Amino acid sequence: MRAASGASAAGSSAKSGVEGSASDRRGIDPFHRPIMMPPMGQNLRIPGPTPIPMAxxxxxxxxxxxxxxxxxxxxxxxxxxxxxxxxxxxxxxxxxxxxxxxxxxxxxxxxxxxxxxxxxxxxxxxxxxxxxxxxxxxxxxxxxxxxxxxxxxxxxxxxxxxxxxxxxxxxxxxxxxxxxxxxxxxxxxxxxxxxxxxxxxxxxxxxxxxxxxxxxxxxxxxxxxxxxxxxxxxxxxxxxxxxxxxxxxxxxxxxxxxxxxxxxxxxxxxxxxxxxxxxxxxxxxxxxxxxxxxxxDEGRERTWARHAAIAAGAQAGLEALGLTLVAAPQDRSHTVTAAWLPDGLEWGPFNAAMRGKGLIVAGGQAAWTGKIMRFGHMGDVGIGEMADAVRVMGETLAEFGHGADAAEADRATREAFEQAMAVAVP
Missing domain, CATH: 3.40.640.10 (Type I PLP-dependent aspartate aminotransferase-like (Major domain))
Structure with a gap:
């Protein structure tokens, strides 16, 4: 293989998979209501396989x-x-x-x-x-x-x-x-x-x-x-x-x-x-x-808008936890968000602690193994699951000595989602 020149440069609890109330979901996620997951034992936030609806x-x-x-x-x-x-x-x-x-x-x-x-x-x-x-x-x-x-x-x-x-x-x-x-x-x-x-x-x-x-x-x-x-x-x-x-x-x-x-x-x-x-x-x-x-049934434009809004919420929440996102804003995916691990935080124990609370996220691959974590948000997903995941991540970061305001990050996640949906669906 040859390398071409001129390429661009960069650079809580076991039931954390569900939102607290049905009325909350109805209020902030109207498009996703028909295909929302029921309560389950884990919040699967990897890039795939993704959670599937009960139906x-x-x-x-x-x-x-x-x-x-x-x-x-x-x-x-x-x-x-x-x-x-x-x-x-x-x-x-x-x-x-x-x-x-x-x-x-x-x-x-x-x-x-x-x-x-x-x-x-x-x-x-x-x-x-x-x-x-x-x-x-x-x-x-x-x-x-x-x-x-x-x-x-x-x-x-x-x-x-x-x-x-x-x-x-x-x-x-x-x-x-x-x-x-x-x-x-x-x-x-x-x-x-x-x-x-x-x-x-x-x-x-x-x-x-x-x-x-x-x-x-x-x-x-x-x-x-x-x-x-x-x-x-x-x-x-x-x-x-x-x-x-x-x-x-x-x-x-x-x-x-x-x-x-x-x-x-x-x-x-x-x-x-x-x-x-x-x-x-x-x-x-x-x-x-x-x-x-x-x-x-949802409609592809609505699906695209939902994923974009949930991505905006997840990214705002992770940044509110003090994490640095890998991609620049204009390059960020609507289905998976990657963030750098804070200095001194070892992925293995941190990941195990989150899994113990029911939150499953992915680590880095290849040269980035142990350096980043990847947060999936595609398919059957609403803002409730994402906000809960951000909260659990924040609580776990705090346990490992990395100051994070989990409640503020939860709020930031929901607020960014609501703002994005308001623009997408007047």
Whole structure:
């Protein structure tokens, strides 16, 4: 792999998963009321798997059905049609494959590229690095266009690199980087790619953004995007989602990387019959069907506004605890927030203490292990869970000698959320 020049630089209690009263929820979170979680024993605030609504949990326990029958075909059609409408495409095919999000990333690569193809990977963190690793493993000629961890990619710098380099067959982008809590300016990055010599394919890892953050596949010229059931879609892990546009299908006809299980053409042939080529994770699909239905009922603009407002609340609350957030305000994700650990605070004991109170957050990855913590807020989430999590975190920080006003942070979380919702929904 080569590194491209010109990349942008940066730089309480066991029931803490629930809000105190139903009336409080009704008063401050009108859009999320139909899909709010019931009381549970932990407040799961990792970037995924995410909490799932009780109705989804119940749906996943339904009796098994014939995956070659009409009932399954109807479910498959509802899920794929719903996902397509939520991400703004009328041109692409939505394929559902049993596997993880990383499997979907591999599928995107092997179905559109051949060994030796020049590929530019725009990486801003651990999952951009994973995209590059997969492409290299299958023989692509990979160049990495890197931003410092904690910063988004710069569209102008990307355009400059693309204009001066030999044409690439594809550019791989990360929509939302969960390892750093950064969202890329995807629309502008895609425009830079389309203006480049050779008009490379735009292939997007949308795993932790799709369904929660604004995304317009057709309008932005995204050729292929992948996601996974356990993120904003409010399902359990197990379903890889690939949305394949016309230019990606054309590329697939010429692609020569080896594939069998992940063959998009085979998946599309079976999808036309209302089936999948291999035995699917039927129970996960039961839940995903309901998750997609709930998001369609909420309305995608409302979902985007809810996630943006909850992110604003979480970020204000963490800052009120005296924590420094990793990303600059303009780069911050709406689905996961990363904060630096205070000097002298050891992650292991601190994490164990929070877990003992029912609060589950994620630590750092790769070079940032033991340096940051990551706070997930996507899918089935309301401000009550977030405010409670901030409060428990503040109480735990105080126990470890880091002065934090948990009550003030709780107030800041709710106030920032309410202000953001007031702007989004007059």
């Amino acid at each position: 989804v949990r119940e749906a996943q326990s339904a009796p098994m059905i014939d995956h070659r029958g009409t009932e399954f075909a109807a479910m498959l059609r509802e899920i794929t049609t719903g996902i397509g409408s939520l991400i703004g495409t009328e041109q692409a095919d939505v394929l559902l494959l049993t596997g993880s999000g990383s499997g979907a990333m591999e599928a995107a690569i092997v179905n559109t590229l051949s060994p030796g193809d020049r590929v530019l990977v725009v990486t801003i963190g651990a999952f951009g690095d994973r995209f590059a690793k997969i492409a290299s493993a299958f023989g692509a000629d990979v160049t990495r266009f890197e931003a410092n961890w904690g910063a988004a990619a710069d569209p102008a710098a990307l355009a400059e690199h693309l204009a001066s380099a030999k044409p690439y067959r594809a550019v791989l982008l990360t929509h939302n980087e969960t390892s750093t809590g950064v969202a890329n300016p995807l629309r502008e990055l895609a425009a830079a790619v389309h203006a480049a010599p050779g008009d490379p394919l735009v292939v997007v890892d949308g795993i932790s953004g799709l369904g929660a953050i604004e995304f317009e596949m057709d309008a932005w010229g995204i050729d292929l995007v992948v996601s996974a059931s356990q993120k904003a879609w409010m399902g359990s892990p197990g379903i890889a989602i690939a949305v394949v546009g016309p230019r990606a299908w054309a590329a697939a006809e010429a692609a020569r990387m080896p594939r069998a299980y992940w063959d998009f053409a085979e998946a599309r042939r079976w999808a036309e019959k209302g089936q999948t080529p291999w035995t699917p994770a039927v129970s996960v699909l039961f839940g995903l069907q309901l998750g997609v239905r709930l998001l369609r």
